[in-house]
Amino acid sequence: MERTIISNIKNTISNGDYFIDGSLLTSEKVEIEIEVNSICDILLDNLKDIKELNIVINKDSNVRLSFIAEDEMKSSNINITVKNNATLNGYFADFAEKTLDLHCKVNLVEEGATCTYKVASLTAGDDRKTVDISIDHVSPKTYGKFDCYGICKDNGKILVDGTSHVFKGAIKSKAQQNSKIMVFDESSDATVKPVLKIDENDLQASHGAVVGKINDEHLFYLTSRGLSVETAKELITWGYLKPILEGFKEEDVKNHISSLIERRM
Amino acid sequence: MSTLKINNLHATVDGKEILKGVNLEVSEGETVALLGPNGHGKSTLLSVIMGHPRYVVTEGTIYFDDKNILELSVDERSKLGLFLGMQAPSEIPGVINSDFLKAAVNARREKPISTYNFYKILDQATKELKMPFDLATRSLNEGFSGGEKKRNEILQMELLKPKLAMLDEIDSGLDVDAMQVVAEVINKEKAEGHGFLVISHYARLFDMIHPTRAVVMINGRIALDGGPEIFKRIDQTGYEFIKTEYGINIEKEDLEMNKVSIGTCAVKESIK
Numbered sequence: 001m002e003r004t005i006i007s008n009i010k011n012t013i014s015n016g017d018y019f020i021d022g023s024l025l026t027s028e029k030v031e032i033e034i035e036v037n038s039i040c041d042i043l044l045d046n047l048k049d050i051k052e053l054n055i056v057i058n059k060d061s062n063v064r065l066s067f068i069a070e071d072e073m074k075s076s077n078i079n080i081t082v083k084n085n086a087t088l089n090g091y092f093a094d095f096a097e098k099t100l101d102l103h104c105k106v107n108l109v110e111e112g113a114t115c116t117y118k119v120a121s122l123t124a125g126d127d128r129k130t131v132d133i134s135i136d137h138v139s140p141k142t143y144g145k146f147d148c149y150g151i152c153k154d155n156g157k158i159l160v161d162g163t164s165h166v167f168k169g170a171i172k173s174k175a176q177q178n179s180k181i182m183v184f185d186e187s188s189d190a191t192v193k194p195v196l197k198i199d200e201n202d203l204q205a206s207h208g209a210v211v212g213k214i215n216d217e218h219l220f221y222l223t224s225r226g227l228s229v230e231t232a233k234e235l236i237t238w239g240y241l242k243p244i245l246e247g248f249k250e251e252d253v254k255n256h257i258s259s260l261i262e263r264r265m
Numbered sequence: 266m267s268t269l270k271i272n273n274l275h276a277t278v279d280g281k282e283i284l285k286g287v288n289l290e291v292s293e294g295e296t297v298a299l300l301g302p303n304g305h306g307k308s309t310l311l312s313v314i315m316g317h318p319r320y321v322v323t324e325g326t327i328y329f330d331d332k333n334i335l336e337l338s339v340d341e342r343s344k345l346g347l348f349l350g351m352q353a354p355s356e357i358p359g360v361i362n363s364d365f366l367k368a369a370v371n372a373r374r375e376k377p378i379s380t381y382n383f384y385k386i387l388d389q390a391t392k393e394l395k396m397p398f399d400l401a402t403r404s405l406n407e408g409f410s411g412g413e414k415k416r417n418e419i420l421q422m423e424l425l426k427p428k429l430a431m432l433d434e435i436d437s438g439l440d441v442d443a444m445q446v447v448a449e450v451i452n453k454e455k456a457e458g459h460g461f462l463v464i465s466h467y468a469r470l471f472d473m474i475h476p477t478r479a480v481v482m483i484n485g486r487i488a489l490d491g492g493p494e495i496f497k498r499i500d501q502t503g504y505e506f507i508k509t510e511y512g513i514n515i516e517k518e519d520l521e522m523n524k525v526s527i528g529t530c531a532v533k534e535s536i537k
Binding site: 238 | 318349365369404
């Protein structure tokens with residue numbers, strides 16, 4: 001993996017691929033500023049000791065922020081500011097164990113700022129997770145989309161808090177949310193709060209959230225071909241979570257995430 | 266002997282009895298046409314045999330291969346050699362068709378098939394069915410046309426080689442050429458000694474696969490059991506002769522009407 005490693009507290013970066021390995025950082029707080037008109041691919045891993053990560057994406061830049069959670073993560077805050085006509089494409093592969101408390105706030109502060117944020121999450125066993133993603137539309141013609149696909153099983157508990165806030169004056173903005181959590185058994189618990197806060201009239205906004213058990217017809221179809229219920233559930237889980245791999249560039253990273261999914265299934 | 270024996274089978278869905286004492290035997294290697302008006306229990310019968318959890322068997326027995334399959338789970342019934350080609354196959358987002366097919370093939374093998382051998386048999390089967398190979402790499406049935414879904418059902422049958430394949434309106438959604446392709450696969454499986462229980466409303470498919478017997482389900486029971494002349498007659502004259510010649514009253518399909526409320530906009534005075 002040929003990425004420039006970010007290890008300073010304050011960083012200004014431009015075009016290129018970067019890696020933030022939390023285990024190499026000496027501070028609990030990291031700041032990254034992306035220069036105007038840059039194309040960056042940032043991979044984050046091992047962020048369990050990071051309390052605060054602040055990212056500013058300047059005008060006309062395009063940033064992919066791919067984030068893997070695989071260990072325990074206690075109270076991490078990620079704040080991202082997106083400026084004029086800049087784009088953030090965020091991917092969060094959550095296969096953390098036990099505790100995850102992630103708060104991510106995206107501020108679309110200038111006209112034309114865009115953010116898409118995709119989350120895939122597997123919650124199982126003793127996991128207690130909070131995934132809190134909020135997207136603030138502060139300026140006109142901003143676009144924010146949040147998609148979350150999750151599996152919750154074997155006594156796991158997860159809260160997905162998605163908030164899209166369109167401020168007064170953010171005309172012609174578009175805010176979308178879509179969350180689907182599949183709960184495999186009665187002992188597991190998933191809560192989704194798809195919140196829209198709207199202070200403007202001239203905009204488009206939509207939100208959808210589904211929390212439900214596995215589709216009986218799907219299970220019947222798969223088992224009618226000889227698959228055991230367990231194998232059928234694994235295939236469905238895999239199908240739910242695998243699309244997050246598109247957000248990660250290197251094959252070895254994709255393979256690593258695949259192995260995390262398999263391990264936790 | 267891979268014979269299917271159904272005795273006095275009663276089954277309900279949501280508390281309503283659909284099967285009201287079905288008696289049917291399908292011998293090993295036999296091809297049986299299952300006919301009947303809409304809503305009289307044909308699809309329910311096949312679903313119950315396969316073990317769909319929505320249906321509750323209240324009375325009767327089903328034996329296959331001398332095993333009481335009502336005691337078996339759905340996957341165990343499949344591994345015993347039963348297959349249901351569905352009328353409306355599920356679309357399962359994210360589950361890749363080839364992953365699913367490989368898992369299904371491996372479910373009945375002690376040692377998993379190698380990737381090379383799997384793709385070899387998959388390639389051969391898709392060519393036989395004149396299916397584009399890329400269907401195997403897409404999400405299971407998602408975005409498939411009606412015909413593609415039905416071919417995908419037959420593809421699964423071809424890979425799993427069931428002793429008894431139950432096909433529920435497998436010809437609906439197929440054009441004439443596709444029906445010919447599907448019929449060729451069925452005939453190939455027949456030649457290998459595999460049995461079929463086939464629902465269709467049209468004689469065209471039966472003309473291609475030549476059932477040895479035809480049974481007619483009326484009011485949740487098998488009302489007629491005879492030779493292939495039955496489906497030819499039904500195709501030409503409908504089901505009326507069963508009433509006139511056999512004295513069996515054909516109950517109308519129970520279609521519940523939507524509740525209608527008439528408000529002030531629909532009173533007589535407003536109609537000019």
